[in-house]
Amino acid sequence: MQYESLDDFLKTGRVALSKGPVALVFAEDDVELDGTLRHHLDLGFKAVIAFIPPEFTIQPEIAERVHHIVMRCVPRATVFDAVNRVIQAAPNVWMYYCYNSEYLFFPFCETRTVGELLAFHTEERRDAMLCHVIDIYADDLSAHPNGVAPDNAMLDSIGYYAHARHDAAGQPLERQLDMSGGLRWRFEDHIPFERRRIDRISIFKSRKGLTLLPDHTFNVAEYNTYSCPWHHNLTAAICSFRAAKALKSNAGSTFDIDSFRWPKSVPFQWNSRQLLDLGLIEPGQWF
Template identity: 55%
Template sequence: MDYLSLEAFLEEGKAALTKSPVAVILVEDLVAVDATIQHHLEAGFRSVIVLAPPALTLPPAMAAAVHRIPYDMRAPEAMSRAMNRIIAACPETTWLYYCYNAEFLFHPFCETRDVREMVTFHTEERRDAMLSYVVDLYAPDLNTHPNAVCLEGALLDKSGYFALARTDENGHGLERQYDFYGGLRWRFEEHIPPARRKIDRISLFRAQRGLTLRENHTFNIEEYNTYACPWHHNITCAVMSFRVAKALKTNPGSSHSIHRFHWYNSVPFGWNSQQLMDLGLMEPGQWF
C-alpha cells in the first residue's frame, strides 16, 4: 500500500504497527532495494515499511506486500526523525527492526527459525533489545561492480574485529556496553568520520513510551544499548551490509583512492547463519 507521507501513514496505516515484528527499510538510493525487501519479507516480519524516494518502482506483488512511504533519506537526521515518529506510534508490545537498502538481517538458525520465533524467545529472556553487528559485504572486483555491490559473489572480512569499553561523558565505563569496530570502516578509516566507525547497532528492539533512537544508533534508555543481560549471554544477530562499500566507491572523496576491497582476510559470504556464528559475528546465547 502506498501513502502520501509519513504523517499519512501514521494516521491511515497505523494498524501495521500492531503486527509485530515490524521491519522498517530506509532507502537511500535505488541499489538492491528489491532484494532487501524480499529478504525481509521472507524473514518472517509481519509488516514491512519502506521509506523510499518517490522514484522507486517495485514489482506489483512486492508493492502490495509492503507499506511504501515517500521519504528523503538525504535530509539531516533523516533516520532518527523517521524512526522516532514510528516508535512513538507503536504499542509497547511491538518489536521493531530497521535497516537500509542493500542490508540483510541474519540471526542464529534463520534457515529453520524465523524472526518471530527469535523475538518471542528474546522477550521470554526479559530483553527489550538485541545487539547486531553490521558486517560489511563488498564485491570481489570493483571494475566489474563499480558500486561495490555484488549479491552473488559477496565477500566479507573473516577477522579484524575488536571492541573497546564504552564510556560516558565523564569517562566512566558503561555497564555491559562496548563499541565494536572492524570491516571496511576500520580498514579505510581515513575516509570514515570517527563518529561513524562503529559497527554495532541495536537493530531489533521493542517500542516503549519515551524511547528515542539517536543518530549514532544508540538509545536514550541505556539498558537498550547493552549486549546482554547481567546473568548470561543473549542472542545477537548480524546485519550484512553493502552500505559502507557502496558509499566508499560512490563518494567522490574516497572513490578514486580505493581500487579494491579484497585482501588476505576476505572470504566469500555463504549467505547462511552458521558461517557467521563460526566467525563469532553473532551468537545464539541460550537459544539452542
C-alpha cells in the same frame, strides 16, 4: 499499499503497527532495493514498511506485500526522526530498522522466523538486541564499480574489535561496547570517526519515551547493552553493502580504492552458519 507521507501512514495505515515484529526499511538509493525488501519479507516480519523516494520503484509482486511510504531518506536525521515517530505511535511492539542493501541474519534464520527469535528474547526479559553491521563488498570492483555484488560478495573473516564504552565522565558503561571492524576499520582514513562503529541496536521493543539517537543507540541505557547481567544473550548481524557503496561513490575515496579484497577476505555464504562460525552472531541460550 502506498502512503503519500509518514503523516498519511500514521493516520490511515497504523493497523500495520498493531502487531510485531515490524521491519522499517529506508531507501537511501535504489541499489538492491527489491532484494532487501524480499529478504526481510522472507524472514517472517508481520509487516515490512518501506520508506522510498518518489522516483524509485519496486517490483509489483513486492509492492503488494509491503507498506510503501513515499519519503526521501536524506539527510540522515530524517531516518532517526521517522523511527522515533513510529516508536511513539506504536508502543510495546518489536521493531527493526535498516537501509537498502542491508540484510538481517540471526542464529538459525534459515529454519526459524524472526517472530520465534523475539519470542525467546522476550522470555529472557530483553527489550533490545545488539546487531553487528558486517560489511560485505564486491569481489571485483572492475566488474562491480559501485561495490555491490550480491552474487559475488565477500566479507572480512577477521579484524573485529570491541572497545569499552565510557560515559561523559570517562567511566566505563556496564555491558556496553563500541565495536569496530570491516571496511570502516581498514579504510578508516576515509570514514568520519563518528561513523566507524559497527554496533547498532536495530531490533528493539518500542515504548513511550524511547528515543533513537543519531549514533544508533537509545536514550535508555539497558537498550544499549549486549546482554543481561547473568548470561550471554542472542545477537544478530546486518550484512551491509552500505559502506562499500559509500566508499565507491565518494569522490574523496573512490580513486584511492581499486579493490576491497585483502588476504582475510572470504566469500559471503548468505547463511547464519558462517556468521556463527566467525563469531559475528551469538546464539546465547537459544539452541
